[in-house]
Amino acid sequence: MNLRRALFLTHRWAGIALCVFMALWFASGVVMMYVGYPKLNLQERMQGLPALDPATCCLPVAAALASASVGEVPQAVRLTSIGGRPHYVVRLARNRELAIDGHSGEPVTAVGAELALRSAAAFAPHAQARYRDSVDEDAWTHSKALDRHRPLHRVDVADEARTLLYVSGQTGEVVRDASATERHWGWVGAWLHWLYVFRGGVVDRWWTEIIICTSLAGAVLGFTGLVSGVLRWRRHPYPHGSRSPYRAWLMRWHHWLGLGFGLLLLSWVVSGLLSVNPWKVFDSQARRPQVPSLVLTAGNTADETQRSLRCFASAGLRVREMEWLSLGGERYVLGREGAESTRLLRADGDCLPFAAHDLDALRAVGERMLPNSQVGRSRVQTAYDWHYYDRAPSTMTGHVVRPLPVLVLEFDDPAESWLYLDPRTGGVVQVLDSHLRVKRWLFALLHSWDWKPLLDNRPLWDVLLILGSAGGLLISLSGAVLGWRRLGRGRASPPKSTA
Known part of the structure; x- marks a missing residue:
């Protein structure tokens, strides 16, 4: 068997195995352009929090840590609301979080249905909430960022979007929301595109390997098809008048579509493979930045929390959340009213909130x-x-x-x-680092077309991606039909005569 014949056969049988899968990949990619995987962004989270009352809130931060017997140096501390009551949320080592009641100083040791419902009601106060159940992981909570919150309580909210809220089983905070639109379209979008059918079950541990293997197989399919299509194309027409050797219309269109969109198909499959960092190709020896550690002491903090809230209020900021930060040996308090509305305050300085740190x-x-x-x-x-x-x-x-x-x-x-x-x-x-900047080219640009002239000029970005996806979809569907016919022809072949 010569090399050309091997290319044709490899493409044929790879197409029979993968064309339907590839068609679903292209279709789900278009869905993901408009309906993504459920997330709770900062703006949504801040909108679900009430303003903290400077007159009644709260225990000093150091006193709350002492009352809860936090026996280790916290990595981060913020004051927020859980179930309508102020709580300190402390980030600890080994990806753990602890919630402490802002009034009593009692740690939250168990999050049950009652607290989950209170949190959901505070997050969505104008709609009725109904407790559903508790899960460790489901179709909309595969993110590693949620690992420190598992198990998760699910609460249905009877709002216009029919939102499903996920409440942390460790702190009681709302950590994810998923509207009915996100859930319904998600099945044919992100869930299908990222092969989440293999997540959460017996093959969960091999999900990354499945992504790698299917992407490699898709790359072989695309490469052999592109090479085969170029080899079959002629500058001078065949005897039947076409530069494609195929007389049947479907085969001819599959050939032309492959020539027109084959390189794009191949780039999408390969860049999709790179999204999971196969074989750690984008890992480098770069050191992680040493971020200044948070230092909280009991000295001179008798009214630090209330003082900070009053200072922010005097500056016109209705704080919904505060966070303690360290920078250059000094401790600061960050007050948030919204995702974009923030102020800083020196914890041990004057009552003068300011917008940003000095650049020097x-x-x-x-x-x-x-x-x-x-x-x-x-x-x-x-x-x-x-x-x-x-x-x-x-x-x-x-x-x-x-x-x-x-x-x-x-x-x-x-x-x-x-x-x-x-x-x-x-x-x-x-x-x-240099490796991640290469990934910016090979993944973000090739797979999502994250190019500012396109992102800044929608719907041009939409039109081009939908056009490319339609080309890949037609290649895949035509290949699936041809493959099905090829298998049918093999089954229908009469037995060879023994005469």
């Missing part, structure tokens, strides 16, 4: 986050660019907050790390 001070702290490395270039970025941009809320990364302006520090370490620091919080927003 932030730069000095950022330079120390990667020891033994020097900052080769620093800049203040005020607009989105190739590496730092936002996406529509329905997309895979649409829930990630990308504030502007940001301070960008480019280090001279072997991994060529870039740190993006938010002046409004002092926190690290994004870390990029």
Whole structure:
């Protein structure tokens, strides 16, 4: 068997095995352009929180930690509302969280149906809530970010969107919402596209390997089809007048579609494979930035929480959530009224909330986050660019907050790390090294077409992606019909004569 014949046969049998699957992949990709996997973004979470009352809230943060006998240094502390009551939520080591009642100082040790219903009612106060059940994981909660909250309580809300709320089994907070639209379209969108049919069952541990193997098989299908199509095309027509050798209309259209969309199909399959970081190809030896640790002491904190709330209120900020932060050896309190409405306050300083950290001070702290490395270039970025941009809320990364302006520090370490620091919080927003910048090209650009001229000029982005997906869908459907006919012809072949 020569090489050309091997290509044709490989493409034929790979198509018989995969064409229906590929068709579903393209169709589900179009759905995901408009209805993404359920997420609870910062804006939605803040809208579900009441304003904290400076007159009645709360125990001092250090007193609450002492009352709950938190025997380790907290990684993060924030004051929020759970079930309509203020609570401190403490992030601990090993991906654990602890909720402490803001009035009594009692830790939340068990989250049951009653607290889950109170949390849901506070999150959606204008609709009736009904407790459904408790699950460890279901179709809409596969995210690793929810691991520290499992098990999860499910509460149905009788609002217009028929929302399903997920309440943390550890803290009692609402951690995810899924509307009926997201759930219904999700079955033919993200759930199908990401092969979540293999999640949560006996093959869950092999889900990544299944993605890799099916993507590799799809890449073989696309590559052999593209090469075969080019080999079969002629600059001069065949005797029947076409540059395609096929006389049957369906086979000829499959050939032409493959020539027109085959390279795009191949790029989508390969970039989809790269989304799961196969064989750790995008891992590097880059060191993680050493973020300043939070320091909370009992000294001089008798009224720190109430003082901060009063200071924010005097500045016109109706705080729904506060978070304690450290930067440059000083402790700060971040007050949030909404996702974009925030103020900072020095915990031990004057009662003068301010909008953002001084850039020089932030730069000095950022330079120390990667020891033994020097900052080769620093800049203040005020607009989105190739590496730092936002996406529509329905997309895979649409829930990630990308504030502007940001301070960008480019280090001279072997991994060529870039740190993006938010002046409004002092926190690290994004870390990029040379490997992740390559992934930006090979995955985000090729798979989602995250190119600013397209993202900024919708519906051009929509039209091009739908057109490309339609081409891939037609290739796959025509291939499925041809494959089915080929199998039928094999079954219907008469037995060879023995005469």
